[in-house]
Amino acid sequence: xxxxxxxxxxxxxxxxxxxxxxxxxxxxxxxxxxxxxxxxxxxxxxxxxxxxxxxxxxxxxxxxxxxxxxxxxxxxxxxxxxxxxxxxxxxxxxxxxxxxxxxxxxxxxxxxxxxxxxxxxxxxxxxxxxxxxxxxxxxxxxxxxxxxxxxxxxxxxxxxxxxxxxxxxxxxxxxxxxxxxxxxxxxxxxxxxxxxx
Numbered sequence: 001x002x003x004x005x006x007x008x009x010x011x012x013x014x015x016x017x018x019x020x021x022x023x024x025x026x027x028x029x030x031x032x033x034x035x036x037x038x039x040x041x042x043x044x045x046x047x048x049x050x051x052x053x054x055x056x057x058x059x060x061x062x063x064x065x066x067x068x069x070x071x072x073x074x075x076x077x078x079x080x081x082x083x084x085x086x087x088x089x090x091x092x093x094x095x096x097x098x099x100x101x102x103x104x105x106x107x108x109x110x111x112x113x114x115x116x117x118x119x120x121x122x123x124x125x126x127x128x129x130x131x132x133x134x135x136x137x138x139x140x141x142x143x144x145x146x147x148x149x150x151x152x153x154x155x156x157x158x159x160x161x162x163x164x165x166x167x168x169x170x171x172x173x174x175x176x177x178x179x180x181x182x183x184x185x186x187x188x189x190x191x192x193x194x195x196x197x
Contacts, residue, residue: 003063004037004100004107006090012100014092019083025067028080032070035097038062041087045079046166056166058118059084059144059159068111071097133178134187136168141188141197154189154196 006014016039019025025036028047036043038060045057045066057079060066070077071094092100101108124139131139141157148155157164161179165172179195182188189196 003065006037006039008100008104008107009037009090009092012092013096014090016088016090019087019089021083021085023083025081025083025089026077028078029076031076032067033094035065035071035092035094036067036081037065037090037092039088039090041089042084043081043087043089044084044163045081047079054166055169056163059163059167065114069115072111133168133170133174134182136170137164137175137178137182138187140164140168145197148197151196157195157197159195 014035014037019041025043026032026034040062042059042061043064043066044059047055047057049055058066067077067079067081069075101111121143141155144157144159145155148157150156159167161175162172164170165175168175170178179188179190183190
């Protein structure tokens with residue numbers, strides 16, 4: 001469960017805010033004050049290392065919540081969040097969020113399941129880091145099928161080569177080179193600069 005009913009959010013004081021593409025929602029190490037749930041749009045949560053390379057922690061879209069762990073642990077955000085598209089996001093302050101969880105234990109249970117799933121996904125991602133670039137890209141493609149649209153029996157992957165690199169910890173040059181080889185081996189297809197799996 002990654003979604004709280006919008007009507008419940010509003011009753012507890014949530015406000016919808018519009019974000020433009022490229023606008024920051026929160027920064028890494030910022031104190032967490034709000035629960036965020038996407039009504040429409042896409043958000044990327046990421047880190048930047050000392051060399052300026054980005055690593056995508058997750059991409060979230062309609063109905064998804066993001067950035068919740070520090071609301072439970074009273075920590076700062078472990079990553080930054082940016083709107084990848086124009087987005088409308090419901091924001092509920094931490095006090096309202098905590099009261100809502102006490103009133104609706106099924107919502108709190110939903111977050112337990114959500115966090116377990118995300119931990120499992122992170123463990124799988126960590127395992128992939130020791131694998132070849134092709135294995136890492138294939139794991140990413142399999143994981144992101146849910147965000148893809150099906151066309152002519154294949155899934156059109158809605159991410160750029162740079163976004164794939166940021167999500168797999170590879171350099172964009174490595175992603176491009178590996179995808180070219182995968183096209184030759186009929187593991188993926190590229191039509192009009194769009195990637196299909």
